[in-house]
Amino acid sequence: xxxxxxxxxxxxxxxxxxxxGNLQRIRSALQDAAARDAQLIxxxxxxxxxxxxxxRAEAAxxxxxRDHPGWDxxxxxxxxxxxxxxxxxxxxxxxxxxxxxxxxxxFRVGDYRKAHLWGSEATLxxxxxxxxxxxxxxxxxxxxxxxxxxxxxxVPRRLALAGADVLAxxxxxxxxxxxxxxxxxxxxxxxxxxxxxxxxxxxADRLGAERGVPWTGGTAVIDEDGWVAALPDDxxxxxxxxxxxTSGDKSLPPSNDLFGDRRPDLY
Amino acid sequence: xxxxxxxxxxxxxxxxxxxxGNLQRIRSALQDAAARDAQLIxxxxxxxxxxxxxxRAEAAxxxxxRDHPGWDxxxxxxxxxxxxxxxxxxxxxxxxxxxxxxxxxxFRVGDYRKAHLWGSEATLxxxxxxxxxxxxxxxxxxxxxxxxxxxxxxVPRRLALAGADVLAxxxxxxxxxxxxxxxxxxxxxxxxxxxxxxxxxxxADRLGAERGVPWTGGTAVIDEDGWVAALPDDxxxxxxxxxxxTSGDKSLPPSNDLFGDRRPDLY
Numbered sequence: 001x002x003x004x005x006x007x008x009x010x011x012x013x014x015x016x017x018x019x020x021g022n023l024q025r026i027r028s029a030l031q032d033a034a035a036r037d038a039q040l041i042x043x044x045x046x047x048x049x050x051x052x053x054x055x056r057a058e059a060a061x062x063x064x065x066r067d068h069p070g071w072d073x074x075x076x077x078x079x080x081x082x083x084x085x086x087x088x089x090x091x092x093x094x095x096x097x098x099x100x101x102x103x104x105x106x107f108r109v110g111d112y113r114k115a116h117l118w119g120s121e122a123t124l125x126x127x128x129x130x131x132x133x134x135x136x137x138x139x140x141x142x143x144x145x146x147x148x149x150x151x152x153x154x155v156p157r158r159l160a161l162a163g164a165d166v167l168a169x170x171x172x173x174x175x176x177x178x179x180x181x182x183x184x185x186x187x188x189x190x191x192x193x194x195x196x197x198x199x200x201x202x203x204a205d206r207l208g209a210e211r212g213v214p215w216t217g218g219t220a221v222i223d224e225d226g227w228v229a230a231l232p233d234d235x236x237x238x239x240x241x242x243x244x245x246t247s248g249d250k251s252l253p254p255s256n257d258l259f260g261d262r263r264p265d266l267y
Numbered sequence: 268x269x270x271x272x273x274x275x276x277x278x279x280x281x282x283x284x285x286x287x288g289n290l291q292r293i294r295s296a297l298q299d300a301a302a303r304d305a306q307l308i309x310x311x312x313x314x315x316x317x318x319x320x321x322x323r324a325e326a327a328x329x330x331x332x333r334d335h336p337g338w339d340x341x342x343x344x345x346x347x348x349x350x351x352x353x354x355x356x357x358x359x360x361x362x363x364x365x366x367x368x369x370x371x372x373x374f375r376v377g378d379y380r381k382a383h384l385w386g387s388e389a390t391l392x393x394x395x396x397x398x399x400x401x402x403x404x405x406x407x408x409x410x411x412x413x414x415x416x417x418x419x420x421x422v423p424r425r426l427a428l429a430g431a432d433v434l435a436x437x438x439x440x441x442x443x444x445x446x447x448x449x450x451x452x453x454x455x456x457x458x459x460x461x462x463x464x465x466x467x468x469x470x471a472d473r474l475g476a477e478r479g480v481p482w483t484g485g486t487a488v489i490d491e492d493g494w495v496a497a498l499p500d501d502x503x504x505x506x507x508x509x510x511x512x513t514s515g516d517k518s519l520p521p522s523n524d525l526f527g528d529r530r531p532d533l534y
Binding site: 116 | 382383384385386387389394396397398415418419420421422424425445446448449452455456458459460462463492493494495521522523528529530533534
């Protein structure tokens with residue numbers, strides 16, 4: 001038994017600190033993806049704010065509370081039943097988090113706060129208190145992790161074991177050197193995690209550069225066998241119709257099962 | 268601080284059930300690799316016996332006890348201080364295991380019995396009772412896992428956390444379809460695991476086919492950053508001089524650490 005899920009990872013232009021403009025461009029990207037029949041749409045980490053903050057004050061200045069009116073405006077761009085995952089700098093009292101909002105038209109499914117902080121993020125953000133999260137959504141059980149989270153193999157594994165059917169992964173990957181012909185290293189990690197746990201992964205990365213940091217442009221859709229199903233088109237969006245096996249089906253006929261063959265007593 | 272380690276993964280011709288001939292060809296492959304200054308040499312899973320057994324009786328017939336005289340003969344091919352990891356069908360009383368021997372000249376370092384059995388292996392072998400193993404050897408702390416073991420991300424992670432400096436991975440990978448230009452899927456998993464845990468991995472796979480099962484030919488050396496450092500040459504051996512950081516150094520300057528950034532309280 002399988003089902004299909006049409007997904008889009010999209011990379012709208014994001015300008016550091018220009019929150020209103022970023023919200024507008026994200027809204028437009030959501031509309032474009034929805035017009036291409038995407039049921040799940042992922043935009044990058046910290047898409048509303050940009051990433052390369054000089055300090056905590058600058059990050060706080062571009063942060064949004066969960067009750068900011070911009071969220072309803074974004075959600076209103078989504079057809080009923082479509083789910084969007086949007087990275088943002090979240091303000092909660094005096095604290096700032098690197099968070100992903102899970103949105104649908106009419107209600108906010110939830111928010112996930114990044115648990116593994118990279119580079120100088122630890123000076124800007126409070127860490128989250130779960131390692132990724134799984135949400136029940138109109139498109140199924142959705143895992144959410146943010147960027148560096150997914151470089152810890154425990155995270156996608158944990159989310160798949162918790163029943164995630166697909167993983168939304170907003171990222172900001174600074175460009176790293178890599179051998180010719182190879183995928184970005186973080187893509188390889190996502191491909192491996194997808195195959196290990198039969199967990200399709202929708203990666204939304206940045207394009208271009210910000211304050212001298214060039215981005216990898218690693219936006220991609222990884223299918224549940226771990227292969228690249230889509231890379232960005234000219235519009236910067238990777239769109240694919242994924243075939244997903246029944247939720248929780250990890251069987252490898254005739255004799256194996258990706259989860260049943262685990263030896264949790266030995267780990 | 269770094270050190271270098273010269274490693275070889277080698278794929279001698281292996282004929283199903285021809286144990287004496289296989290031992291001879293393995294010995295010759297060890298000599299060849301040692302002549303190229305390899306300090307660590309890995310040969311495939313079940314190299315002494317072949318893989319595609321019809322039934323348990325056939326597997327038992329090609330099995331070797333740990334005190335079989337063939338082991339001393341193999342070890343005598345190794346220069347002092349060189350370590351070899353050799354997959355074999357192990358006989359222990361009435362039981363048969365899919366095991367890797369860790370050999371040096373003069374003493375047997377230890378044996379690891381495969382814990383995750385693939386395909387019909389569960390009808391042939393008893394499963395091991397550890398998920399990979401780490402041995403102190405003349406070339407450092409050596410992780411050993413066998414084939415399907417490494418497709419469980421818990422295994423290489425666990426071995427690296429236990430202090431393995433490098434992973435020896437004897438495999439028999441049946442050829443799977445894959446998109447043009449991609450590494451074999453199991454290679455991608457090994458590359459990802461290597462990068463996640465800074466764990467160089469030496470993979471010895473089969474060449475050709477056995478009883479109609481074509482092999483992937485995935486013999487490779489993966490460096491500790493997760494990149495392919497060597498593929499097989501015309502002689503079927505992948506040989507590379509790896510640069511290894513100080514044992515246990517998982518730092519990612521200036522702010523990160525692959526292990527220090529883990530959130531084990533959340534997994």
